[in-house]
Amino acid sequence: MCEVCAVFGVGEHWSDSPAIVNAMFPARDIQQYRAHRAQRIALINKVLASTGVTCFDWDGERYGLEDKSYRQAVADNLTDVWKVARQLSNTLPDPLKLAKAD
Amino acid sequence: MQQNAGQISVYILSGFLGTGKTTILERLLRAPEFLKTAAIINEFGEVGLDHSLVSHTGAATSVIEAGCACCQALPALEKRLLDTLTEVSAGRAEIETIIIETSGVSDPLPILNTIRSNFILNRFLSVKSVMTVVDCTRGRALGENYSEAARQIAVADLAILSKLDISSEDQANDARAYIKQVNPDARVIRNDAPDLSSQILHHVELMPRERDTIAWSGVKHIEKLTTFSLRYDSKVDWSRFVIWLTMILDQYGAQILRFKGLLNTGDANPPLAIHSVQHLMFPPYHLPSWPDADVTSRLAFIVDGIPSERLRSSLDEFMAL
Numbered sequence: 001m002c003e004v005c006a007v008f009g010v011g012e013h014w015s016d017s018p019a020i021v022n023a024m025f026p027a028r029d030i031q032q033y034r035a036h037r038a039q040r041i042a043l044i045n046k047v048l049a050s051t052g053v054t055c056f057d058w059d060g061e062r063y064g065l066e067d068k069s070y071r072q073a074v075a076d077n078l079t080d081v082w083k084v085a086r087q088l089s090n091t092l093p094d095p096l097k098l099a100k101a102d
Numbered sequence: 103m104q105q106n107a108g109q110i111s112v113y114i115l116s117g118f119l120g121t122g123k124t125t126i127l128e129r130l131l132r133a134p135e136f137l138k139t140a141a142i143i144n145e146f147g148e149v150g151l152d153h154s155l156v157s158h159t160g161a162a163t164s165v166i167e168a169g170c171a172c173c174q175a176l177p178a179l180e181k182r183l184l185d186t187l188t189e190v191s192a193g194r195a196e197i198e199t200i201i202i203e204t205s206g207v208s209d210p211l212p213i214l215n216t217i218r219s220n221f222i223l224n225r226f227l228s229v230k231s232v233m234t235v236v237d238c239t240r241g242r243a244l245g246e247n248y249s250e251a252a253r254q255i256a257v258a259d260l261a262i263l264s265k266l267d268i269s270s271e272d273q274a275n276d277a278r279a280y281i282k283q284v285n286p287d288a289r290v291i292r293n294d295a296p297d298l299s300s301q302i303l304h305h306v307e308l309m310p311r312e313r314d315t316i317a318w319s320g321v322k323h324i325e326k327l328t329t330f331s332l333r334y335d336s337k338v339d340w341s342r343f344v345i346w347l348t349m350i351l352d353q354y355g356a357q358i359l360r361f362k363g364l365l366n367t368g369d370a371n372p373p374l375a376i377h378s379v380q381h382l383m384f385p386p387y388h389l390p391s392w393p394d395a396d397v398t399s400r401l402a403f404i405v406d407g408i409p410s411e412r413l414r415s416s417l418d419e420f421m422a423l
Contacts, residue, residue: 014385015344040341043423047345078344079383082352095349096412098419 013077051089109228117235119206122264133299234258238269241277330410346420355381
């Protein structure tokens with residue numbers, strides 16, 4: 001989010017939805033990106049369910065993460081979500097063995 | 103790889119010790135296509151020699167000694183690139199292209215990572231191609247005995263056959279077959295081609311093609327290199343896909359030497375091209391259209407010790423979340 005004008009961003013990381021849209025002004029579709037983001041956070045929470053860490057929207061661009069002790073940390077982008085989640089929980093599900101971890 | 107206006111093109115020239123990198127660099131620096139080029143040479147030895155071999159070409163040439171650019175010399179390389187940008191922005195140099203010749207034992211990935219992770223370099227430089235020089239007289243032998251040589255081929259998008267004048271046709275064919283074995287998507291060109299510089303300049307990275315699973319072992323320090331492709335018939339949900347991909351790269355990035363994909367993200371969208379070198383992901387971009395009538399998503403991997411069926415089932419699980 002822009003600290004000056006308080007306008008939510010749309011995400012500039014390669015994994016964010018605007019990165020794959022052929023649009024000169026991606027912010028015009030901000031509602032759509034917000035919906036994608038909510039869906040994405042719900043999916044992240046499914047993946048992290050076994051760790052006790054939950055993910056939430058921080059500022060429209062970054063991700064907040066919280067463990068069972070209510071310790072919070074912020075990940076700048078989706079790539080960093082996994083690093084931060086690992087720092088909070090000391091473990092992460094193995095993506096190659098996700099079904100077995102459930 | 104896409105390029106924005108005002109960016110300087112960067113070509114990374116790798117290749118094992120003694121494969122003929124500097125000869126090719128010298129030739130490129132003399133070509134009209136590379137007139138406004140700065141060359142940065144990294145040498146493994148303490149005293150740079152290659153630098154003097156190309157200095158008479160008139161190009162802005164600099165050398166980074168005392169260490170390999172994939173480990174000890176990275177800060178020096180970063181500084182040299184920033185200095186070059188400073189010269190250009192101040193109007194003291196007119197440079198459109200930078201060629202980085204790596205040391206013979208360099209892994210190109212940390213060099214790519216240096217460019218991508220520095221805000222200024224990432225903004226003003228555009229890596230156009232990772233090239234590797236393959237010596238036809240010992241192409242397979244080097245790859246099978248030195249993991250660095252195999253990795254250089256695995257992460258390259260353009261392989262240049264060298265020493266063609268002293269190798270037999272069988273040796274050249276075997277080198278070509280070895281390159282295709284390690285990296286089926288790499289384009290292979292010959293260093294004796296009269297239009298070599300033009301071929302490099304106009305090289306467009308090949309998109310992943312269907313491939314059979316090929317596994318081979320015996321490469322030192324590499325458990326088991328495998329190349330395979332996956333197809334995904336349904337529309338790919340981008341959110342599910344990136345959650346899967348970022349998590350895979352987070353935990354297995356060191357084992358995924360190269361990854362490319364063409365994704366069908368929706369009925370009206372053109373194909374989305376994505377690719378990574380180990381854990382380093384390049385920004386995705388849309389191709390104007392599908393290359394053929396086949397519009398199914400396809401992913402191609404070169405991995406070290408990850409079974410294809412594990413990746414396949416993992417992707418399926420994430421797409422069904």
